[in-house]
Amino acid sequence: MKNAAVTGVADRLKRLPRRHRIAHLGALIGLQPVGCGRRDELSELLREQISDASIE
Numbered sequence: 001m002k003n004a005a006v007t008g009v010a011d012r013l014k015r016l017p018r019r020h021r022i023a024h025l026g027a028l029i030g031l032q033p034v035g036c037g038r039r040d041e042l043s044e045l046l047r048e049q050i051s052d053a054s055i056e
Contacts, residue, residue, distance in 0.1 A: 001013050006041040 009028065013021045025046040032039035 003038055003039060003041055006038060006045065009042070010045055017050070022046065026048060 016024065020024060025042055029039055029042045029046065032042065
């Protein structure tokens with residue numbers, strides 16, 4: 001189950017072009033401490049964005 005804060009981030013990022021979403025997610029991941037649950041959820045979102053980008 002995704003954290004409400006991460007879901008909110010995902011909703012706000014949907015308005016951006018894919019390359020910007022990927023860049024922002026990478027930056028947000030870097031701000032989170034290693035082993036943090038939010039970091040893991042953001043990493044999952046980043047993987048989804050990258051895999052979506054490779055399909056197009």
